[in-house]
Amino acid sequence: MTFKPNRRATLAASAAAALLLIASPASADAWPSKTVKIVVPFAPGGTTDILARAVAPELSKAFGQQFIVDNRAGAGGNIGAELVAKAPNDGYTLLMGTVGTHGINRALYKSLPFDPIKDFVPITLVAAVPNVMEMNAEKAKQLGIANVQDFVKYLKANPNKLNMASSGSGTSIHLAGELFKSMTGTQMTHVPYKGSGPALLDMVAGNADVMFDNLPSSMQQIKGGKLVALAVTSSQRSAALPDIPTVEEAGGPALKGYEASSWFGLLAPAGTSPEIVNKIQQAVAKSLGTAEVKEKMQAQGAIPSGNTPAQFTKLIADEHVKWAKVVKDSGATVD
Numbered sequence: 001m002t003f004k005p006n007r008r009a010t011l012a013a014s015a016a017a018a019l020l021l022i023a024s025p026a027s028a029d030a031w032p033s034k035t036v037k038i039v040v041p042f043a044p045g046g047t048t049d050i051l052a053r054a055v056a057p058e059l060s061k062a063f064g065q066q067f068i069v070d071n072r073a074g075a076g077g078n079i080g081a082e083l084v085a086k087a088p089n090d091g092y093t094l095l096m097g098t099v100g101t102h103g104i105n106r107a108l109y110k111s112l113p114f115d116p117i118k119d120f121v122p123i124t125l126v127a128a129v130p131n132v133m134e135m136n137a138e139k140a141k142q143l144g145i146a147n148v149q150d151f152v153k154y155l156k157a158n159p160n161k162l163n164m165a166s167s168g169s170g171t172s173i174h175l176a177g178e179l180f181k182s183m184t185g186t187q188m189t190h191v192p193y194k195g196s197g198p199a200l201l202d203m204v205a206g207n208a209d210v211m212f213d214n215l216p217s218s219m220q221q222i223k224g225g226k227l228v229a230l231a232v233t234s235s236q237r238s239a240a241l242p243d244i245p246t247v248e249e250a251g252g253p254a255l256k257g258y259e260a261s262s263w264f265g266l267l268a269p270a271g272t273s274p275e276i277v278n279k280i281q282q283a284v285a286k287s288l289g290t291a292e293v294k295e296k297m298q299a300q301g302a303i304p305s306g307n308t309p310a311q312f313t314k315l316i317a318d319e320h321v322k323w324a325k326v327v328k329d330s331g332a333t334v335d
Helices: 008-025 045-062 076-084 100-106 137-143 150-159 172-184 195-206 215-223 247-253 274-288 292-297 309-330
Strands: 034-041 067-071 095-096 120-129 131-136 163-166 188-194 212-216 227-232 260-268
Touching: 008 067, 034 045, 034 076, 034 260, 045 067, 045 095, 045 195, 045 215, 045 247, 045 274, 045 292, 076 095, 076 100, 076 260, 095 100, 095 120, 095 292, 100 172, 100 247, 100 260, 100 292, 100 309, 120 172, 120 274, 120 309, 131 137, 131 150, 131 172, 137 227, 137 260, 150 172, 150 247, 163 195, 172 188, 172 212, 172 309, 195 212, 195 215, 195 309, 212 215, 215 227, 227 247, 260 274
Parallel strands: 034 067, 034 095, 163 188, 163 212
Antiparallel strands: 095 260, 120 260, 131 212, 131 227
């Protein structure tokens, strides 16, 4: 017997196949065919935002499509990260992740609405930056604080008299301060904001006293004399502020081994095509390698990277281990 396919069944199957093609993510060859969104999980004005806005136009030029920045602040970066974790994995929604969203928060929060490992595919590390321990310049002068040891001496005599601003609970800015407190046996009142931008406004206005900010977002205010840099939190001095000592250098024996730097990188929802991921990584690496972009970032205190997805994946795994220990040792909690 010869099988003759039913015409209606054939048409139905063809229609179903067409719908499946329409519903499927765009192919890597066709990507990008529309605007790509880079979600920044903090308010405008901070380092995460600065770096995203440095990379976005470079990607727009590379691919001939708009790459726009979408600020979704709150919960130490968790709101923006969750949005991307649950977005379609078609390459049109990316995250500018941080050491907070993908290194610290898993250890700090009792539960997260996303898994920073399973729900994302790392694309590339954009830059690493030291944090800078800084004070409102007028307040430092008023209190007679000229260096880290003056600062510790004042805190020991006046526990919780100074407000410590941060870009949000669980960020590297918060944890850098908590680590400092635990190593020196001092106390400050933590005041979390929805990003470095709003926190810096209060620092300059004198409503907040001290901050362990990412260097790029504070550089302009330091150079303008509104803020005074007491130390950088990295293990080595920053080329952008070569005269400013590290916390370890300036703090004496109690702060030996202190180090709390930050990093920022692009990630996509899990399941995003490896071809799309590699396209983005290669474009970012190329742009970060140009003299113009490299010099601009280095002048702000950022160290550009552009490493491979595999290298960035390993960094994130290592950072989970490191920051879990910092959280435990410092006794840091989410306010």
